[in-house]
Amino acid sequence: MSQTLLTVSDLSVHFARRRLNPLKPRELVRAVDGVSFALSRGTVLGIVGESGSGKTTVARAILRLVPITYGHVRIEDIDIARLQGEELRCMRRRLQYVFQDPYSSLNPRVRAGAIVRAPLDVMDIGAPSQREARVVELFEAVGLRPEQRSLFPHQFSGGQRQRINIARALAPEPELLICDEPVSALDVAIRAQILNLLRRLQRERGIGLLFISHDMAVVRHMADEVAVMYLGQIVERAPRKAFFARALHPYSVALLSAVPTVRGGRRRAARRIRLTGDPPSPIDPPPGCRFAPRCPVAEARCRARMPELREASAGRWVRCHLVCADRAPLQAPPSAAAHSET
Amino acid sequence: MTTERPPLLQIDGLSVDFEGGGRRARVLNGVSLKVGAGETLGIVGESGCGKSMTAVAILRLIPSPPGRIAAGRILFGGEDLTRVSDARIRDVRGHRIAMIFQEPMTSLNPVLTVGDQIGEVLIRHLRLGPKAARERSLRLLEAVGIPAPEQRIDVYPHQLSGGMRQRVMIAAAIACEPSLLIADEPTTALDVTVQAQIFDLLRELQSKTGMGLILITHDMGAIAEMADRVAVMYAGRIVEEGATQSILDAPQHPYTRGLVACVPDLDAADGDAEAPLAEIAGVVPSVWELRSGCPFADRCPEVIDVCRHEMPQRTSVTPAHHVACWCRGGPAA
Numbered sequence: 001m002s003q004t005l006l007t008v009s010d011l012s013v014h015f016a017r018r019r020l021n022p023l024k025p026r027e028l029v030r031a032v033d034g035v036s037f038a039l040s041r042g043t044v045l046g047i048v049g050e051s052g053s054g055k056t057t058v059a060r061a062i063l064r065l066v067p068i069t070y071g072h073v074r075i076e077d078i079d080i081a082r083l084q085g086e087e088l089r090c091m092r093r094r095l096q097y098v099f100q101d102p103y104s105s106l107n108p109r110v111r112a113g114a115i116v117r118a119p120l121d122v123m124d125i126g127a128p129s130q131r132e133a134r135v136v137e138l139f140e141a142v143g144l145r146p147e148q149r150s151l152f153p154h155q156f157s158g159g160q161r162q163r164i165n166i167a168r169a170l171a172p173e174p175e176l177l178i179c180d181e182p183v184s185a186l187d188v189a190i191r192a193q194i195l196n197l198l199r200r201l202q203r204e205r206g207i208g209l210l211f212i213s214h215d216m217a218v219v220r221h222m223a224d225e226v227a228v229m230y231l232g233q234i235v236e237r238a239p240r241k242a243f244f245a246r247a248l249h250p251y252s253v254a255l256l257s258a259v260p261t262v263r264g265g266r267r268r269a270a271r272r273i274r275l276t277g278d279p280p281s282p283i284d285p286p287p288g289c290r291f292a293p294r295c296p297v298a299e300a301r302c303r304a305r306m307p308e309l310r311e312a313s314a315g316r317w318v319r320c321h322l323v324c325a326d327r328a329p330l331q332a333p334p335s336a337a338a339h340s341e342t
Numbered sequence: 343m344t345t346e347r348p349p350l351l352q353i354d355g356l357s358v359d360f361e362g363g364g365r366r367a368r369v370l371n372g373v374s375l376k377v378g379a380g381e382t383l384g385i386v387g388e389s390g391c392g393k394s395m396t397a398v399a400i401l402r403l404i405p406s407p408p409g410r411i412a413a414g415r416i417l418f419g420g421e422d423l424t425r426v427s428d429a430r431i432r433d434v435r436g437h438r439i440a441m442i443f444q445e446p447m448t449s450l451n452p453v454l455t456v457g458d459q460i461g462e463v464l465i466r467h468l469r470l471g472p473k474a475a476r477e478r479s480l481r482l483l484e485a486v487g488i489p490a491p492e493q494r495i496d497v498y499p500h501q502l503s504g505g506m507r508q509r510v511m512i513a514a515a516i517a518c519e520p521s522l523l524i525a526d527e528p529t530t531a532l533d534v535t536v537q538a539q540i541f542d543l544l545r546e547l548q549s550k551t552g553m554g555l556i557l558i559t560h561d562m563g564a565i566a567e568m569a570d571r572v573a574v575m576y577a578g579r580i581v582e583e584g585a586t587q588s589i590l591d592a593p594q595h596p597y598t599r600g601l602v603a604c605v606p607d608l609d610a611a612d613g614d615a616e617a618p619l620a621e622i623a624g625v626v627p628s629v630w631e632l633r634s635g636c637p638f639a640d641r642c643p644e645v646i647d648v649c650r651h652e653m654p655q656r657t658s659v660t661p662a663h664h665v666a667c668w669c670r671g672g673p674a675a
Binding site for chain 1: 388389489503504505506533534535536537538539541542560561562563564565566567568586587590600601602604605606607608609618619620621622623625626
């Protein structure tokens with residue numbers, strides 16, 4: 001395995017809610033609660049979860065865009081959580097971010113070329129005379145024509161705008177790129193173009209990629225390792241192949257079975273594991289396992305005591321009392337592919 | 343099944359024009375569709391292909407001006423909805439044909455309680471009194487799977503989660519037991535586990551009441567799960583139409599094939615997960631810039647000369663599977 005680039009340990013981000021009743025204690029939103037993972041240089045970690053699971057907050061905490069309540073975020077040996085001022089600014093050169101919405105993340109009054117050039121100027125990268133050549137190179141790398149540098153964002157389609165965002169993120173040659181739902185705002189047919197581009201650039205340049213998505217199929221396509229989040233915590237972390245061959249945590253199993261597939265069709269829908277209700281609120285999470293209220297196989301101990309994230313078998317981490325070795329307590333319905341072979 | 347009896351809804355050659363700045367754009371071009379009772383028709387395509395426009399045209403909700411129905415008929419219950427009076431279409435809307443939208447937050451009125459919004463439909467169409475409407479609303483909330491309806495009926499939309507809001511919208515839509523429900527991307531804003539619940543609910547309602555369903559989506563997986571038949575739209579036209587299995591197993595139009603292939607599939611073999619995804623190059627053309635010929639020609643991997651000059655006619659692959667492509671199908675149907 002190559003060397004570790006990013007280490008997140010016991011990361012927590014809590015937000016205090018505005019006090020509505022001055023006599024009551026402030027309520028805490030536990031958006032991220034004790035998240036730990038590591039990302040090796042040049043690999044892709046996919047974080048998957050439903051809305052409100054805290055996946056975006058993890059990304060924003062790594063970039064110090066939200067205050068970290070406690071825990072550590074290390075790039076190699078430097079703890080980002082402790083950096084201040086100029087040191088933090090210099091560190092940001094090594095981490096870049098591509099946001100979900102390609103429309104609102106570009107300044108409508110700035111030409112595309114200047115947008116991509118801005119990080120070079122701000123961080124003083126390369127000689128000023130060579131920066132324009134670097135912008136041309138970046139435009140070509142993301143599949144835009146260099147003469148499009150003089151256009152404004154509104155003159156581009158959604159997919160092209162996301163390409164501009166990617167070019168800007170790549171400009172300072174980051175070691176870690178964080179993409180938060182980079183294709184969710186794009187049309188289906190455009191998504192494939194952007195996913196292929198990201199994967200190619202990531203491989204060619206050996207960038208570490210933290211890829212955040214709610215879409216299991218997209219994560220399977222992009223990631224080397226998968227982390228599933230539920231209500232502020234990682235409930236399962238595993239290498240991609242092992243995870244998609246057989247997920248262990250009941251939530252992962254249910255989430256996978258909920259995805260409609262072209263081949264699965266109605267047969268898959270009929271066999272689906274049905275979760276009732278919505279995720280509970282992160283303001284006052286249940287005392288035991290956070291998934292217990294919706295879990296089809298929960299027992300008394302699940303509701304009483306929070307399970308730890310533990311290594312169930314080599315490289316596979318699960319937060320569930322009921323997983324022993326690598327046996328999943330909740331069986332996935334047989335896949336359509338397996339069915340058609342029989 | 344639908345060939346013997348007249349279908350619930352039949353659209354013939356529907357065209358819709360928008361005018362602005364001295365120009366005219368044809369946003370729907372000769373759309374023909376039918377939906378039978380108890381049947382689910384899926385409409386797929388990228389944004390801007392006319393999926394939602396078809397839905398709002400059925401309910402005559404096209405903003406006019408600048409839009410207008412330029413040609414075609416929409417036959418529903420023995421009437422042509424393009425010709426009936428405004429008063430008549432208001433009786434049909436929300437009563438015989440109901441619609442649910444993608445974003446439940448913006449389509450519910452934030453200053454009315456859940457009970458008021460469902461009750462409004464019942465009072466308007468079924469002439470129920472306030473008490474009876476409330477009773478009926480409670481039963482509807484229960485039917486769409488909202489726990490503790492007695493408490494939820496008096497809350498405002500912002501107090502509910504996205505999935506609950508979508509259930510409220512479905513409750514209001516089915517309040518008068520419509521014979522046709524149009525669902526425009528009903529689960530796009532929802533999580534997959536909640537999407538599964540909403541799909542279950544729609545299927546259950548359909549099997550109970552035999553209502554027809556038009557499901558508009560861009561998700562081929564959702565189509566595979568829900569639809570009996572599929573219409574694929576591109577640039578205001580239907581480019582392929584047929585039984586779901588037939589379209590997914592053997593898509594004929596290059597656009598349909600692209601749509602099926604460009605999405606990563608959880609069921610794909612593991613080796614396939616590493617290969618690059620198939621791409622559809624380029625973007626949907628603007629309706630203002632459509633030229634003669636097949637609108638997909640500029641993005642099509644199989645384009646030939648004739649595609650750029652002349653629009654292909656609809657041809658039959660099988661009696662129940664039609665495609666509009668120069669490179670496909672048998673003789674013109």
